[in-house]
Amino acid sequence: MDDVIVVGAGPTGLTAAVELARRGVPVRVLDAAEGPHRGSRAKGVQPRTLELLDQIGVADRLVSLGTFDLPIRTHAPDGSFSDRSRDPEPDTAPDPTTPWRSTLLVPQWRTEQVLRERLAEEGVEVEYVSRVAGLSQDDGGVDLVLEGDRRLRAAWVVGADGGTSVVRRQLGVGFLGETHEEVRLLLGDAEIDGLDRDHWHMWSAEGPLIGTGSAFFALCPLPAASTWQIQIAHADPDLRATPALLTELVDALHPRVRVRRVEVVSDWRLNVRMVEDYRVGRVFLAGDAAHVHSPAGAMGMNTGIGDAVNLAWKLAAVLRGADPSLLASYADERLPVAAHVLGLSSELTGRAITARTADQVRDAGGLGISYGTGERGPGPAAGDRAPDAPLVGGGSVFLRRREADWTVLAFGGAALAPPDLPAGSVQVLDADELAADETLRTAYAAVDGEVVVIRPDGYVWSRGQARTSSTGAKCSTTGNGS
Ligand SMILES: Cc1cc2nc3c(=O)[nH]c(=O)nc-3n(C[C@H](O)[C@H](O)[C@H](O)COP(=O)(O)OP(=O)(O)OC[C@H]3O[C@@H](n4cnc5c(N)ncnc54)[C@H](O)[C@@H]3O)c2cc1C
CATH class of the missing domain: 3.50.50.60 (FAD/NAD(P)-binding domain)
Known part of the structure; x- marks a missing residue:
């Protein structure tokens, strides 16, 4: 198995x-x-x-x-x-x-x-x-x-x-x-001559354009490739994407514009x-x-x-x-x-x-996507995206996060001990020692003694004040991202 x-x-x-x-x-x-x-x-x-x-x-x-x-x-x-x-x-x-x-x-x-x-x-x-x-x-x-x-x-x-x-x-x-039968695209990738590759070229019109009734015709040069992405909006349920049709429609745009080779074509309708x-x-x-x-x-x-x-x-x-x-x-x-x-x-x-x-x-x-449902404070709360910040030696929070599933940022003398977390590797970082400048503190709006736990997918799991117990340092944090 x-x-x-x-x-x-x-x-x-x-x-x-x-x-x-x-x-x-x-x-x-x-x-x-x-x-x-x-x-x-x-x-x-x-x-x-x-x-x-x-x-x-x-x-x-x-x-x-x-x-x-x-x-x-x-x-x-x-x-x-x-x-x-x-x-x-x-x-x-x-x-x-x-x-x-x-x-x-x-x-x-x-x-x-x-x-x-x-x-x-x-x-x-x-x-x-x-x-x-x-x-x-x-x-x-x-x-x-x-x-x-x-x-x-x-x-x-x-x-x-x-x-x-x-x-x-x-x-x-x-x-x-819902399925919207009237919102359709004829799609294709093709090599095209006669257009500069420094722009995403679009034609839009209120009424029928070049015989298809298209109100949106877009040719986008694909970077690091010889092809273009072609999108032709239409509402005709009987229209079928073929290389010949795509070539005919693109060639009709301008006498200089010519399709040299069609890589793929497909039909799409809105669901x-x-x-x-x-x-x-x-x-x-x-x-x-x-x-x-x-x-x-x-x-x-x-x-x-x-x-x-x-x-x-x-x-x-x-x-x-x-x-x-x-x-x-x-x-x-x-x-x-x-x-x-x-x-x-x-x-x-x-x-x-x-x-x-x-x-x-x-x-x-997508930078604003949050899974948080709890109380909000000045910095990222449980469930919010964990921001990047520069660390000493040319590193960054994002680069360090690759090294473990869980990253714990301990600010201003907080205990450097991992809190209880679901399985996975954990790294605890002394935020003050590692921060290259004030960005880390500011981005997390962290106060002395605070720990911020970052989940393996880059969202805050919890944050709160750390405390020490008689058996050793422990973190006590509030909220979690799940
Ligand atoms: C014109 C157009 C422009 C788009 N532009 C954007 C954009 O700019 N940004 C964006 O985020 N999204 C865009 N999308 C949407 C994007 O293409 C899809 O959301 C994306 O492909 C979804 O990825 P996926 O891996 O979930 O599914 P898919 O890419 O559909 O992959 C599914 C895979 O499963 C395989 N498969 C299917 N059935 C089986 C089976 N029974 N057994 C085994 N394998 C199977 C298929 O072969 C396929 O490889 C665009 C879509 C279109 C049509």
């Missing part, structure tokens, strides 16, 4: 697998496809997701393969155009507490490639051509039936098999919401749906298997990666002996996030990217 089987090697499944494998959990990853997907779908990686990916050491690589800076050029039907920044906020510069503040543009296939490479470093390869067709479970484990009648059994299963999830259907979990629950027994749902919505705002993949990071450390802890009740917090924390994302993406659907407000963009960035 395997410890954990992850079904689906999209960004959600790959992230879950890396997070489990790096904690020493034996994990298998099954995918129905013949090999990696080639489509660029999610090309917006949000700042909070970069922070989560930084914990597994791949954010810098991803940043080196993407761009933060791609202005939008909006073309009018008369041939004139105007340029706008993608970001409505003038101040998106990083600061010592927040290394990334704007959305990275990088194609989804690249994000998946970087995650697969990281997974391979842990000795795990995706098992392609492994389609899960059936699932049942008992008190001791989960039985999976794969196409071809292969059978596997695991203690736990993560269903990250996308919007049409077989795992979700087999569990009988409802996928509540706004989410599950009633993220878990049935020993099986968890994550990513698109649990929630689907409009790509407006660039949040689908990002929410899936957030699910995976939230779930994986808890599952690893339970496999190392933590109380299984810890797993209940996965749904408690992530269901409200998914519900919020469904609302925000619906609000943004049909609105020009350049018409988004700074608040909406900030919201989509």
Whole structure:
């Protein structure tokens, strides 16, 4: 019997697998496809997701393969155009507490490639051509039936098999919401001549455009690649994506614009749906298997990666002996996030990217996601994101956090002893000795004698005054992030 089987090697499944494998959990990853997907779908990686990916050491690589800076050029039907920044906020510069503040543009296939490479470093390869067709479970484990009648059994299963999830259907979990037949996209990746690669080119019109009735036609050059992502909005249920149709529509934009080669094409229509629950027994749902919505705002993949990071450390802890009740917090924390994302993406659907407000963009960035339900103080409370800060010797809180599951920051003479925590490695840092400057104290609004416990996924678990007992130093903290 395997410890954990992850079904689906999209960004959600790959992230879950890396997070489990790096904690020493034996994990298998099954995918129905013949090999990696080639489509660029999610090309917006949000700042909070970069922070989560930084914990597994791949954010810098991803940043080196993407761009933060791609202005939008909006073309009018008369041939004139105007340029706008993608970001409505003038101040998106990083600061010592927040290394990334704007959305990275990088194609989804690249994000998946970087995650697969990281997974391979842990000795795990995706098992392609492994389609899960059936699932049942008992008190001791989960039985999976794969196409071809292969059978596997695991203690736990993560269903990250996308919007049409077989795992979700087999569990009988409802996928509540709506399908909008009239909101459709013809999608493709292609090599194109005749357009500069320094802009995300968009055409929008009130009425029919180039014969498809499209009111939104976007060509985005993909960084560190020769291809472009093409999105053509339409409302025609009979229109089918083919390389020939894509070529015809793009070529009609301007006499100079020509498609040289089509890499992939697909059809998409809007579904706004989410599950009633993220878990049935020993099986968890994550990513698109649990929630689907409009790509407006660039949040689908990002929410899936957030699910995976939230779930994986808890599952690893339970496999190392933590109380299984810890797993209940996965749904408690992530269901409200998914519900919020469904609302925000619906609000943004049909609105020009350049018409988004700074608040909406900030919201989509995920830096404000909090699992906290308790009292709020001046600094980050239990459940809030734990900010970064520079440490002596060129280090940072984020870099140090890679070295252990739990990081305890002890301020102003607080006891340097680990508090009781669910399973996992713990490091206790003398915050005053290690801080490179005042940023650490200020970012955490910490007072002398205070300890802040940071969870393995980078959220505050608890904070409070430390005390010493006759048997040795002990920490007593209030609140926890679950
Ligand atoms: C045009 C477009 C633009 C988008 N832009 C963004 C964006 O900028 N930012 C963003 O965050 N999101 C964006 N999204 C959404 C994003 O693409 C998805 O949310 C993301 O792919 C979800 O990842 P996932 O791993 O959960 O699922 P998927 O990527 O769907 O992966 C599921 C995997 O499971 C496998 N699988 C399926 N069934 C089985 C089975 N029975 N057995 C085994 N394996 C199976 C599949 O082969 C696949 O590899 C966009 C989507 C579209 C369509």
